Amino acid sequence: MVIMIELAVLGFLRDAQLHGYDLRKRIAALTGHVRPIADGTLYPLLKKMEAAGLLSRSLQPGQVAAPRQMLSLTDSGRTELERQLRDPDELFITDENRWFTLLAFLRHLDDPAAQAAVLLRRLEFLTQPASFFWDGDRPLRAVDFDDPFRRGLFTIATATSRTEIKWLRSTLEQLEA
Amino acid sequence: MVIMIELAVLGFLRDAQLHGYDLRKRIAALTGHVRPIADGTLYPLLKKMEAAGLLSRSLQPGQVAAPRQMLSLTDSGRTELERQLRDPDELFITDENRWFTLLAFLRHLDDPAAQAAVLLRRLEFLTQPASFFWDGDRPLRAVDFDDPFRRGLFTIATATSRTEIKWLRSTLEQLEA
DNA sequence: GAACGATACCTCGACTCCGAGGTATCCTGT
DNA sequence: ACAGGATACCTCGGAGTCGAGGTATCGTTC
Structure with missing residues (x-):
């Protein structure tokens, strides 16, 4: 089973550097009205993607209170995004929610x-x-x-x-x- | 997380008694073009639903070869179907594939x-x-x-x-x- | 009789995701 | 100083699902 939100993470970070919380809100806006994504899904995934070299994190002071993690896509992450966009898992073709996620970032294929x-x-x-x-x-x-x-x-x-x-x-x- | 195909199982068995293999094919037709369901998902679920008293099984000779399990909805299963149709999990309202499953059996609400x-x-x-x-x-x-x-x-x-x-x-x- | 194919059902380890509970930081109000 | 609220991030046990591999039965063919 393919990870539903990984493409969204890669795509949004390709658009711009983002804090984890911001990223969470963008993903929620894109697909969350159909299928909300739990924190328990997102944060371990970010951790895993960092470990895999797809993204990097740096701690910054928070906007209001708590410190936040600034997330940036690595070159490797960029390559992975393009790979997933070019040859998406079948479920991204057939399942509407995933298809919309794919469409949202397809422009990043040159x-x-x-x-x-x-x-x-x-x-x-x-x-x-x-x-x-x-x-x-x-x-x-x-x-x-x-x-x-x-x-x-x-x-x-x-x-x-x-x-x-x-x-x-x-x-x-x-x-x- | 709600079981995606349980409603389909209940609904199809409410339509008619079915063999497991037939049931599998009907579910595949209803939602499988979008999201196929693995045997590893279906058969343990049937087992679990039987244990919960939602359906009963009786062994019959197969049409061609192997023996097959005839599945029948119990009164309890019928009640559960109506409960799920009347008050479906939010994901059945928002996710199209699940919504279509719901529509397929909504007539069973009187x-x-x-x-x-x-x-x-x-x-x-x-x-x-x-x-x-x-x-x-x-x-x-x-x-x-x-x-x-x-x-x-x-x-x-x-x-x-x-x-x-x-x-x-x-x-x-x-x-x- | 043995092998193969079709029908029919099953298991298991791995993966994905959930929801509840939690921690950490800062600011504001009492 | 403490409590509460908002921001921001994290974990964990449990549930759902996958895909690969398997078993069982019967009929057909060699």
Whole structure:
């Protein structure tokens, strides 16, 4: 299982040096409304990433009270960010919350072709034949249900896919121009 | 952390008795394209749910070869399903994959008012003021970025929310009629 | 009879994440 | 001086999940 917030940590630190607390707040803003991240997840991860040489820390006086850790991305961290952006784990392609995290930092890939390759993966995912329910080999559609909630499921999934597919195609055209 | 697939197990078994292998395939169809569930997650969970009295198992000859376990929801399991549908964990409201699981089985709540209450929670979630990025106290919008990917993030999130909000409102009207 | 493949279920060590509880620092108010 | 609050960071035991490896059963083929 891939670490959900590692990419966010790398991405935000690529944007700018940040204090741990600030970083926490930015991650919360990006994905926390869907899925909050506990301190118990973040701080050990920061520690681990420092140990792995992905980021460095220096202690500074706090803004109001407590001292704070200034976090900076190392060259190694930068490389790791680019690696993760270029070749993201499948869950970053399929799970919306993770996909949004990926989008938030994709500009840090210099190569439009690499950016396009990532978008293509998402496009393939969204355009693959899929259904939530099957009758043997036959995918069931909204009309197969007299249940408004299952109908809603299809309606929502179809509409949201359509919107995103449109954006993906349009953005891919720009990247190839 | 709430068990992601427990609701799916309860829901599918509420639909019909199923063999473990069939159940696995249905869950995979419902949510597996986004997030596949490992056997190591499912089978111990079935065991745990049996121990908790939520489901019962009886061994049957397999369709082709190996013997299979026929799984049936108990009255207790039924009650637990209704409890989870009526008062779902917050993550089932906010995380799309889980929300879809919830929608798939919401018809098993008899009370339209209880169904409506769940939809209202999702509506509140989708209509709350939110942004992915902030500048101090100010939420940033798509126009604040010249980065096409962050712009896309807002575009996609806004459009998909709009679609679902529309469906939610329409369905709530039907439930109240 | 043995090997293989398909069906069907299981375990285990490792990893990720949670939530509760905690520590540390500084400033303000009593 | 002490308590409380806000800022800022940390740990730990428990829960959920993964992926790899495994067992069991039956039918088919050689």
